[in-house]
Amino acid sequence: MxxxxxxxxxxxxxxxxxxxxxxxxxxxxxxxxxxxxxxxxxxxxxxxxxxxxxxxxxxxxxxxxxxxxxxxxxxxxxxxxxxxxxxxxxxxxxxxxxxxxxxxxxxxxxxxxxxxxxxxxxxxxxxxxxxxxxxxxxxxxxPGYAADREDLQVLYRPLFWTSFLLADWLADQELFGARAVVLSSASSKTAYGTAFELREHRERHGTAEGPDGPDGHEIVGLTSPRNRAFTESLGCYDRVLTYDETGLLSLERPAVYADFAGDEALTAALRAHLGGALAYHVTVGVTHQEPAPAGSLAEAGSGTETRASSGTGMFFAPVQLRKRVGDWGRDGLGERFGEAWQRFGAAVESWxxxxxxxxxxxxxxxxxxxxxxxxxxxxxxxxxx
Ligand SMILES: NC(=O)c1ccc[n+]([C@@H]2O[C@H](COP(=O)([O-])OP(=O)(O)OC[C@H]3O[C@@H](n4cnc5c(N)ncnc54)[C@H](OP(=O)(O)O)[C@@H]3O)[C@@H](O)[C@H]2O)c1
Structure with a gap:
C-alpha cells in the first residue's frame, strides 16, 4: 500500500x-x-x-x-x-x-x-x-484516451455520449415522422453535439440535399438572445431562433422537440404554436432549472421510450446505450462512438x-x-x- x-x-x-x-x-x-x-x-x-x-x-x-x-x-x-x-x-x-x-x-x-x-x-x-x-x-x-486531450475529454465526452445516443435514438425512431428537429438551449454542449450528429445522420443517409430535399429535415436551435451569435457561429443548426421567436417555426413541417431547457413557459408557447405539428416532445435536460420531473433512475432505466405513444417522454442515455450494446455489441458501439468522437473532437476545439x-x-x-x-x-x- x-x-x-x-x-x-x-x-x-x-x-x-x-x-x-x-x-x-x-x-x-x-x-x-x-x-x-x-x-x-x-x-x-x-x-x-x-x-x-x-x-x-x-x-x-x-x-x-x-x-x-x-x-x-x-x-x-x-x-x-x-x-x-x-x-x-x-x-x-x-x-x-x-x-x-x-x-x-x-x-x-x-x-x-x-x-x-x-x-x-x-x-x-x-x-x-x-x-x-x-x-x-x-x-x-x-482507445479514446489521449493525454494531450484530457481537457476536451472531461468537458465533452460524457455529454457527447448523450448527443451521440440521442441523435441515434431519434434516427432510430425515424424522427417520429417529423421533418424538423427543434432543440432548446441550443448553445449547450450536449444540444450542439446532438445537432452535429443529426447533420451527420442526414448526410450519411442519402439526404445530403439538406433540409429541403424530399427526405430532408431541418435542424433548428432555440436559444437566448445573448447566445444567438455563438450558436449560429457553430454551423450545426440550419436555423437559430431566440426563445421569443418560436412563432417562426414552420407549421408545414411536423417537428420533434428535444428539450434541454426544461422551461415550462417555453414548452407551452411551442405547443400552442405547433399544435398538431408537434410530433414528439422529448425532455433531455433542465438548464433552466425547473422543478424535477417525477420519476427515478430505476424507472427511466426500465424504458423511458415506451411512453412514445403519449407523444412525450424523458431521454435517459443509458437506456439507448443498453439497446445498442445488444444490437452492435460493446466493441461495435465503441467503434461507432470512437469515429463520431474523432469527428466531433476535431470540430469542437475551435468552439x-x-x-x-x-x-x-x-x-x-x-x-x-x-x-x-x-x-x-x-x-x-x-x-x-
Ligand atoms: N438526459 C441525459 O442523459 C443528459 C446527458 C447530458 C446532458 N444532459 C442535459 O443537457 C443540458 C445541457 O448540459 P451541458 O452540460 O451541455 O450544458 P452547457 O454546455 O454548460 O450549457 C450552457 C447553456 O445552457 C443554458 N443555461 C445554463 N445555465 C443556465 C441557467 N442557470 N439559466 C438559463 N439557462 C442556462 C444556456 O443556454 P441557452 O441560452 O441556449 O438556453 C447556456 O449557454 C443539461 O440540462 C444536462 O443535464 C442530459
Whole structure:
C-alpha cells in the first residue's frame, strides 16, 4: 500500500434546497481497508449538466453516489483520478482512471471486476444505481484516451455520449415522422453535439440535399438572445431562433422537440404554436432549472421510450446505450462512438475556450458561475483539484 496519500481532504457541499448555497468542508482522508482503494480526484469538468445532476438529485438519485451530511449534496463530476492507495486485488497505485467522481479531493472505492481495463465501484450504496456511472476506466487501455486531450475529454465526452445516443435514438425512431428537429438551449454542449450528429445522420443517409430535399429535415436551435451569435457561429443548426421567436417555426413541417431547457413557459408557447405539428416532445435536460420531473433512475432505466405513444417522454442515455450494446455489441458501439468522437473532437476545439482553475475555492467559484447561468457557452471550465 502506498502511504504517500495526504492526511487532509476536502469536498464541496451544495445545499439540496438552494443550489446557490455551498460550503467547502475539510475532512481527514479515509483509511483504506482491505478490498478498498483510494482515488485522488485530479482533473474534472463542470457544465450545466452537473447542475442538472443537483437539480434532479433527489428524484433521479444523483445525490446517492457520493453521500453527504443531511440537507447537503456532493455534486457528481466527470474526470480523471489517480489511485493513490490500494488494498484491492488488481488495482495498482499510480493507475489513472476516468469516471464519475465527487466534487472533492478523494473518493474511496471498493473495486469489483478489476482488470487491466479498469474496475467498477462495488460499494453497497452504489449497487442499485446505473452501472454506467460506476465504472472507472484505466487510461492505459482506453482507445479514446489521449493525454494531450484530457481537457476536451472531461468537458465533452460524457455529454457527447448523450448527443451521440440521442441523435441515434431519434434516427432510430425515424424522427417520429417529423421533418424538423427543434432543440432548446441550443448553445449547450450536449444540444450542439446532438445537432452535429443529426447533420451527420442526414448526410450519411442519402439526404445530403439538406433540409429541403424530399427526405430532408431541418435542424433548428432555440436559444437566448445573448447566445444567438455563438450558436449560429457553430454551423450545426440550419436555423437559430431566440426563445421569443418560436412563432417562426414552420407549421408545414411536423417537428420533434428535444428539450434541454426544461422551461415550462417555453414548452407551452411551442405547443400552442405547433399544435398538431408537434410530433414528439422529448425532455433531455433542465438548464433552466425547473422543478424535477417525477420519476427515478430505476424507472427511466426500465424504458423511458415506451411512453412514445403519449407523444412525450424523458431521454435517459443509458437506456439507448443498453439497446445498442445488444444490437452492435460493446466493441461495435465503441467503434461507432470512437469515429463520431474523432469527428466531433476535431470540430469542437475551435468552439471552446478552456478556462483552468485549481483547488476547492476555484471549484466553488465556478459552481456559482455555472449554476447561476453567468458562464458563457464558449467557456469550458476544467478544474484540477
Ligand atoms: N438526459 C441525459 O442523459 C443528459 C446527458 C447530458 C446532458 N444532459 C442535459 O443537457 C443540458 C445541457 O448540459 P451541458 O452540460 O451541455 O450544458 P452547457 O454546455 O454548460 O450549457 C450552457 C447553456 O445552457 C443554458 N443555461 C445554463 N445555465 C443556465 C441557467 N442557470 N439559466 C438559463 N439557462 C442556462 C444556456 O443556454 P441557452 O441560452 O441556449 O438556453 C447556456 O449557454 C443539461 O440540462 C444536462 O443535464 C442530459
Amino acid at each position: 502506498d502511504t504517500s496519500a495526504p492526511h487532509s481532504g476536502w469536498r464541496l457541499l451544495v445545499s439540496r434546497d438552494d443550489l446557490s448555497t455551498t460550503t467547502l468542508e475539510t475532512a481527514p482522508v479515509p483509511e483504506v481497508q482491505p478490498g478498498e482503494a483510494l482515488l485522488r480526484v485530479d482533473r474534472v469538468g463542470l457544465t450545466a449538466n452537473n447542475v442538472t445532476y443537483a437539480a434532479l438529485g433527489d428524484s433521479f438519485r444523483y445525490w446517492e453516489f457520493f453521500p453527504a451530511p443531511d440537507g447537503w449534496g456532493t455534486v457528481p463530476v466527470w474526470g480523471f483520478a489517480e489511485v493513490v492507495a490500494s488494498r484491492a486485488a488488481g488495482v495498482t497505485p499510480g493507475t489513472r482512471v476516468y469516471g464519475y467522481l465527487p466534487s472533492g479531493s478523494h473518493l474511496l472505492v471498493r473495486p469489483g471486476r478489476a482488470d487491466e481495463r479498469g474496475f467498477r465501484d462495488a460499494a453497497p450504496h452504489r449497487a442499485e444505481l446505473p452501472s454506467t456511472y460506476n465504472r472507472y476506466a484505466s487510461t492505459t487501455h482506453d 471552446v475556450d478552456v478556462m483552468h482553475g485549481h483547488g476547492g475555492e476555484a471549484l466553488q467559484r465556478v459552481w456559482h458561475d455555472v449554476q447561476s447561468g453567468r458562464s458563457t457557452p464558449r467557456t469550458g471550465h476544467v478544474l484540477t483539484l
